Amino acid sequence: MKKYLLLLLAVCQGVAVMAQQPTSYKMKVTLKSGEKIVMLTEDIDSLTFADYDKVKVNLSERFVTSSTVAVNIELQENSKRFYALCLPASQQIPENQLKDYILAHKTVEKETSYKKSFDMLQPETEYTVYALAFDINDVPSEVSKITLKTGKVEDDELTIKVNSVTRRTVDFSVKPKNPNTKFYTLCSGLDKYYKDCDERENHGDVVKHYIAMWTYFASMYGGTWQSLMNNDLKSGVFQDVQGRLRWNDDQMIVAFGMNEDGTLSTPVYTKNFKTQAPTPSTNQIKLEIKSVAYRKVILKATTTNNDSYYLGVQPASYVDRFSSREEMINHLCYESTVENQNFNGDTETEFNPFKPDQDYYAIAVGLDDNAPSTAPIVIKFHHPAKN
Known part of the structure; x- marks a missing residue:
């Protein structure tokens, strides 16, 4: 028995000595593409094998106008985030280049489901929205796409017209197709418009920004946000001169119809323009x-x-x-x-x-x-x- 114990002790000592030797091992992985990945085992902290499905985002139409295609972009539970962009349908991207193209030219990058309005488009034109999902390991997975066609200008339920523009003001009008339609409208900087889409829990829905505004005022003055909204709604042909705009800057006019209960009655219409730049003065002060x-x-x-x-x-x-x-x-x-x-x-x-x-x-x-x-x-x- 003593002999076996001595032998076991010798083996253990030998293993300990071998463990202290500066021997390095490499792990080599060959991918199906032929690419080889080689790394030292001593650099690996952990190795996990997991089975997961490819993921994609779900795209559906929200609304279209003569200048906007709006889509619902729904992120699956096993998706980490997505990139998206909108292109004329006539601009064909080869399937084997789609992922790289989206990675390079994305205009939307979000980690939650999102309602995206692609504005400033041409009427009666087909556009394709592409969305690239990332899986739980943050690896680009499947591409989703939907093709929608912008409508005719004469079919728009609200028509926004820019009458004149100066450095600090805009004269504009909004005309509903149905004279009974009540609507809200406002002009702001283009950057402010995008910020309103993204703030708080709006997730791209700019109408939620205005509902939050009416809700805030209702908390201050009493009543419901719908009652304050109804005070702000316009009817018939509405014309306004809005001032205090930033000069030489992109602006966006927003207009949308609302029912008395606070539900949307029309798509969200937009009209972009740019204020004039100031003329340099030769005045030496x-x-x-x-x-x-x-x-x-x-x-x-x-x-x-x-x-x-x-x-x-x-x-x-x-x-x-x-x-x-x-x-x-x-x-x-x-x-x-x-x-x-x-x-x-x-x-x-x-x-x-x-x-x-x-x-x-x-x-x-x-x-x-x-x-x-x-x-x-x-x-x-x-x-x-x-x-």
Whole structure:
């Protein structure tokens, strides 16, 4: 018995010594494509064999208009995410190139089911929506596709017309095909439109953004969101001039019919346009700080022509938070009421900073329809504390 124990001890010691030898093993896998994958076994943390099905997303029609195809993109439970894009049906992509094409040209990337409206399309034209699903291992799997045709312009239940556009305003009208249709309409920046589609739990449905807005107001003022919605609905031919738009920027007008109970009665119609760019001014503005006292700053601007310009003071805490003076002046002209500080020709005027013992900037910039038309002039000064 003792002899066997000694032999067992020797074997164990031998195994231990072998385990300490710097011997490396490789694992080689040959794929069906012929590609070979080789790795050191010491680099492998774990190896799992799993059996799973190929996955895809389900596509179905939501609605079509003369310029939009809207689809429901339903993600299966065993799908991790999807990519999607929309192409004219006449643009054929070979089946063996579809996945690579979608990976390279995707316009939608989501991890949940989504209602996507592909807008700004041509009327009476077939379009194909492609969606590529990713499985639980985040590997591209199956491609789904659906082909839909945009409608005729005369068949649209709501017609949006852009009458005129300036740098900061749009004059537009909405006409329902059925005079009894009540609808809501609003214009916003194109980026804002996409943000409204994606915010909270909207998952692409922009109408949910407006329902959330009415719900919020109802919580403040009482009543139901449907009652506030009905106050906002229009009927007949509606015309409006909407201002305070961003210059030289893509915009989107949205219009959709609603029933009194808050259900959608028409597709969602959209119309895109771009505001005008400001005309550069040759006005050469010379800015001087004549005097600085508590709550009293005198600025003098000398100009070379009678073009409009902004003159004012802003806290350094505001000006310095931007990465450039151009970014700052764009934000100032878009977000504030610069029209209230609009001057022409030589000016000497008083401003009243609010915060004592703080750094401020004196600012002057040319304006064209309240959009910046020159580079800004910026001079820093300190607003003193009260004596």
